[in-house]
Amino acid sequence: MNWNLIKLQIIELLDKYKRITTVAEHLGLKQPTVSFHMKSMEQDLGVSLFYSKAGKVHLTEAGQSLNHYAKKINALAQEAERVVKEFDERGSGHLKIGASYVPGTYVLPSILSAFSKKFPHISISLTVRTSPVIQEMLLNHEIDIGVMSAEPFQWAPLIGETLCEDELVFFFNPQHRMSRYESLHPEFLKDVPFILHGQESSTRTMTLKWAKSMGIELRPIMEMDSLEAIKQAVLTGDSISVISKMAIAKELQREELVYRAIPQNPFKRYIYFTYNEDRIRSSVFDSFFDYLRDSVRSY
Incomplete structure (x- = not known):
């Protein structure tokens, strides 16, 4: 079987652009050359990899399986070139x-x-x-x-080297009634309007784990994916939320926001320098x- 990177690049680009002409332009090839490679791949493997619908080219289930590996091989080839040039x-x-x-x-x-x-x-x-x-x-x-905020992890083959702690804190505007307390008790937070981070956020995960460990139920009134949106909502309202202390450093310096440590918090998050071994x-x-x-x- 005669395989080369061009064929694997064609698979990946067809999945992305759905048009042979576009793939040919990206690779600097002529359209008949791309079509030839497509037919060659199907002949080599003995299965259909492509089908046409509404003027676009799609990958069959077998084509999608091949594309899964094509992406990895293409990425490795690009990485190899970059690393050698380094x-x-x-x-x-x-x-x-x-x-x-x-x-x-x-x-x-x-x-x-x-x-x-x-x-x-x-x-x-x-x-x-x-x-x-x-x-x-x-x-x-x-x-x-990768430079990530995360709890301690073991994700072979990924290696993580700790850079610093990414401290999570409760924060609110200076006029909030919570600001009069030097430290917070978990019970204080039961009836306070709370803004949750989005579903995929590690901050949300740690916030809910902390509340469960304390046996309290927060009162979420909003859910937001954007850190800046959460900050603006807290700045202008009576809600509180959890955020990385790094994310509000400027607002703390300008005394636009205040923060308190999360009480009895056993969960730590760190910023890691991460790479594939x-x-x-x-x-x-x-x-x-x-x-x-x-x-x-x-x-």
Whole structure:
């Protein structure tokens, strides 16, 4: 069976764009060449991989199964090229970084800007998603590095190195009645309007685990996916919520918000530098890790 990366790229791109002409443009090929490779794959495997509907090309169930592996192989090939280039004697290279929302929004932007000035030959792309999505991207070799807020974990083949604690706190506006207490008792929170984070949020998961461990039932009045939306709702209302202390650093400095520690909280969350153990650590990779670790110490 004669397989090459072009065929696997065609599978992945057809699933994304559904048009042979678009795939041909992306790969710099002629349309008949793409069609030839499609027929060749079906002949080699002895199954139908594609079908046409409403002027678009779709993958059959067998095609979808092949695409699952095509994505992984294509990503590995791209990673291999990037990693080899990182050993360039000029210290150049490209790093694809994925981050969960707290480090991706409130920690990394200033660090990446300063890093780029110090290492101008290293280009960086940043993708911000939830921690589970970042983990999946690392497993599929879609990114080189993950920077995530998470509870302690063991996700072989992922390796996580702790950067710092990501402390979760209750927060509210300075006029809120809770602000008169130096510390909060779990019972205080039973009847307070509460804003929950979205379904996929690790903050939501830890908040509900804490409430269950305390034997109390929160009174959620809203659910929001956006950290900034939650902050604005708390700033202008009488609700409270849980958030990373890093995410409200500027508002605390300006005395627009106040916070209190979560009482009797056994659950800890940390920011991790995470990578797939199959990923070779080059000098470019280590330069970024060392710079990130030194920078995060100030938080």
